Amino acid sequence: MSDWSRGWPAPAKLNLMLRITGRRADGYHELQTVFQFLDLCDELDxxxxxxxxxxxxxxxxxxxxxxxxxxxxxxLLRNYAGVAPGVDIALRKRLPMGGGLGGGSSNAATVLHALNHLWGCGLDDAELAVLGLRLGADVPIFVHGHAAWAEGVGERLRPIALPEPWYLVIAPDCHVATGEVFSAPELTRNSRPIIIRAFIAGDRRNDCLPVVRERYPAVSQVIEWLEERAEARLTGTGGCVFAEFASASAAEQVRQQVPADWQAWVARGCNRSPLRGRLEHD
Known part of the structure; x- marks a missing residue:
């Protein structure tokens, strides 16, 4: 029982669009978004x-x-499942905090899946997703592990098949506070809901973009720089900015031009989370 189980991936995600369609009485926002994973991951042991x-x-x-x-x-998993073991957790962090890539939520989902397996809890994905929602609105998408159209607070998921392009992802030297963005009085909260067909046709709007650009000049600077080379988009509330490319080499060519004080990665879009592969292997 003392051996380590190593290399559990906790992948990044991108929000390929984000519309805020309302605000609930409890303060949470109703939204529409599209999640796709990246092969860029934190790792947990x-x-x-x-x-x-x-x-x-x-x-x-x-x-x-x-x-x-x-x-x-x-x-949370231990108490819910009524199991007795404990665990040591080691995390190798690659995803930036406050970047809109879902690092903390992804870490939580990987913990739920890994310990469900290692502790022999026997819970299915639906049960783990319900637990995950207690930890954060983005955790269920990482539990389910498939690219999805999402509504509600992000927990109502419908699998979606998307192209799997290469992305250049750039993180400015700042930490965007999600709570600040969602509480901003100038945030649009009444966007007209759309259907999946409209997204596929090119409606990739992110309602958080104007708020983030105004409040975080470092993010706006990255967008301006990348716009000169590709179509720049903001993931979630940011601060990471991304652009889509047809090949890894095209993305890498732009990455090599990125200023030294910004972090940047070339990563592949994935409709199936790398975590699913690890679960099937184990």
Whole structure:
């Protein structure tokens, strides 16, 4: 029981569009969005413990265990499933925090799936997704692991088949606070809902874009730079900006021009999460 189970992927996602269609009485926003995964991933390792303790071995500075999504996900699953083991969790972080790539939510979903397997909880995807929603609105998409059209607060998912292009993803040197963006008085909250056919035809609007550009000049600077080379888009509330390319080499050619103070990756769009492959392998 002391051996590590290593290399569990926690992939990034892109929001290929984001429309805010209303606001609920509880403060959450009704939205429409399209999720697609990237082959760019954080990785997690797990070591089952016999003493019931849940530990993150490399805690984020200034983040208490009670606020750490990996720890919260493990404790939530353990309590729900009524199992006794604990776990040590190690995380190799590649995805930027505050970038709109879903890193924290993806980490939580990978914890739920990995420990459901390692602890022998026997829960199905639907049960894990319900648990995940307690941790965050984006967690269910990572649990389900398929590109999807999403509505509600992002939890009502319909699988969608999309092209799988190459993307250049650029992270400016800033952390965008999702809560600030969604609470901004100038945020559009009454977009007309659309249907999937309209998205496929090219409606890729992101209602958060004007708010983020106004409040985060570093993001606006990246968009202006990338717009000179490709169609620049914002994922979620940002701050990562991305553009689509037909080949890895075309994306890489632009990546090599990215200023040194910005992080940048070339990644493949994936309709099937890399985590699904790991689950089938195990």
């Amino acid at each position: 797990f070591r089952v413990r016999k003493d019931g303790k849940v530990r993150r071995l490399d805690p984020l500075p200034g983040v208490a265990p009670e606020a750490d999504l990996t720890v919260r996900a493990a404790r």
